[in-house]
Amino acid sequence: MDRTHAEDLDRSDPLRHLRDRFELPDGLIYLDGNSLGALPRGVRSRVHAMIDDEWGRDLVASWNTHGWWDLPAAVGATLAPLVGAGPASVSVGDSTSVQLFKLLVAAARLRPGRRTIVTEPGNFPTDSYIVSSVARTLGLTVRWWSAEETPDIRDVLDDDVAVVSLCHVDYRLGRMHDGAGVTAAVHDAGALMLWDVCHSAGAVDVDLDGWDTDLAVGCGYKYLNGGPGAPAFAYVHPRWHDTLDQPIAGWHGHADPFALERDYRPATAALRVQAGSVSLLGVGALSAALEAFDGVAMADVRAKSLALTDLFLTLVEERLAAHGVAAEAPREHARRGSQVCLRLPEAYGFVQALIRRQVVGDFREPDLARFGFAPLYTRFVNVHDAVERMVTVLESGEHERPENTARAAVT
Ligand SMILES: Cc1ncc(COP(=O)(O)O)c(C=O)c1O
Structure with missing residues (x-):
């Protein structure tokens, strides 16, 4: 499969114009949008305006005149359709870890009497740490479910599972x-489901x-940029809009924060997940970033995500298999997200050598080189060129050179 094929795919890509909505350094092939999304063009001016015209000039009046107070709910409402939700069901604010803590405790409170939380050992670590901490806090038990060992989740569910x-x-x-x-399986067991x-948000049709x-x-910083x-x-x-009871009952989640009442009365819908003041410059940046999705159908985003990973998988097989490098990703579309890993013993050095050649992916322990395909700004020719540079690195042995194998703090 040659470069012309990738060029043809770009020409017929209905989303090809979206790359212009991003600032990306010339010549860089950025395959790490699943870690930190690229910079959408509108963010710079939005943050500058928040600093210059809002904070700098209008100061505290901005809570009213620039809609600061309502911004977390407004940005939640903008984000909601990207994840298949109604506008009142989503709000933005704390980190994923903190949101997870609040919602897990709330879920357990909705199932009093049930003493078990089910989760997976292969989670991103923060998810496992927070589940374990919530279990310790509430005196619950963690039941670990591995989809690889027990494919049907029903086999680990019973009437003790709360969430x-x-x-x-x-x-x-x-x-x-x-x-x-x-x-559906979780609901059949009478438990709550937390995803x-x-x-997936911003790359897959959630x-x-x-x-x-x-x-x-x-989280807001990966495919949501x-x-x-x-x-x-x-x-x-x-x-659950009127019954959710989350544990960090701060004043931003109160039904009438400026009544300054002694007792907590929760707001409705996703607003009742809010706790305290959030970083509004961050919310403003996210608000401008989401404009990159204006007029974009998530079904098209998903179709492109699959086409990009299909191309990558094919090229890896064609060009890298001879070097003993294979892709680790489900071949079945229904089971594949928007990233593909390559497994090789020198994965760390491989990623570093590629970065020197302007192809940015990342390394994950112990032997994975991970590449994310953000459908809004990744071109099919990027995929082709990235694989060609992978061939160059493997053939030259650059991935084994000391300058590439020395570990940095963030991998
Ligand atoms: C699946 C998953 N959950 C949570 C997080 C971390 O979220 P935060 O740093 O916002 O707490 C990450 C970070 O990469 C993640 O991949």
């Missing part, structure tokens, strides 16, 4: 769960309402 907390797309191998199917959609999920969290440390979002299904 099941899973990552929709696995952060390492990109394997994707069946959102609707797993949620972490960090690795359908939280359609799956009938109870709760969800997702909200910038480093961008606020994460929380989703609450409408059936």
Whole structure:
């Protein structure tokens, strides 16, 4: 498969114009949007305006005149359709870890008497740490479910399970769960379903309402491009809009914060997940970043994500198999997120050597080189050229050179 084929795919790509909505350095092939999304063009001016015209000039009046108070809910409403949710069901604010803590405790409180949380050992670590901490806090037990060992989740569910907390797309191998199917199984067991959609929101057609999920969290800085440390979002299904009881009962989640009442009275819908003041410059940046999705159908985004990973998988087989490098990703579309890993013993040096050749991916322990394909700004020729540079690195042995194998703090 030659470069002309990739050029043809770019020419017929209905999303090809979206790359112009991003600032990307010339010549860089950026395949790490699943870690930190690229900079959307509108963010710079939005943050400058917030500093110059809002904070700098209008100061505290900005809470009213520039809509600061309502911004976390407004940005949640803008984000909601990207994850298949109604506008009131999503708000943005704390980090994913904190959102997860609040929603897990709330889920357990909705199932008093049930003493077990089910989750996966292959989670992104924060998910496992938070599940374990919530279990310690509430005196619950963690039951670990591995889809590889026990494919049907029903086999680990019973009437002691309060909540099941899973990552929709696995952060390492990109394997994707069946959102609707797993949620239905969990509901059959009388438990609540909480999805972490960090690795799917903005790249995969997530359908939280359609799956009938109870709760969800997702981060703002990956495929949603909200910038480093961008606020994460929380989703609450409408059936819990008036009953969810989350543990960090701060004044931003109060029904009438400026009544300054002694006792907590929660707001409705996703607003009741809010706790305290959030970083508004971050929320403003995320707000501008989401404009990159204006007029974009998530079905088209998903179709392109699959076409990009299909091309990568084919080229890896054609060009890298001879070097003993194979892709680790589900071949089945319904099970694949928007990333593909290559497994090789020198994965760290391989990633570093590629970065020197202007192809940015990342390394994940112990032997994975991970590449994310953000459909809004990744071109098919990028995929082709990245694989050619991988061939160059492997043939020259650059991945084994000391300058590439010395570890940095962030891998
Ligand atoms: C699946 C998943 N959940 C949570 C997080 C971390 O979220 P935060 O740093 O916003 O707490 C990550 C970070 O990469 C992640 O991949």
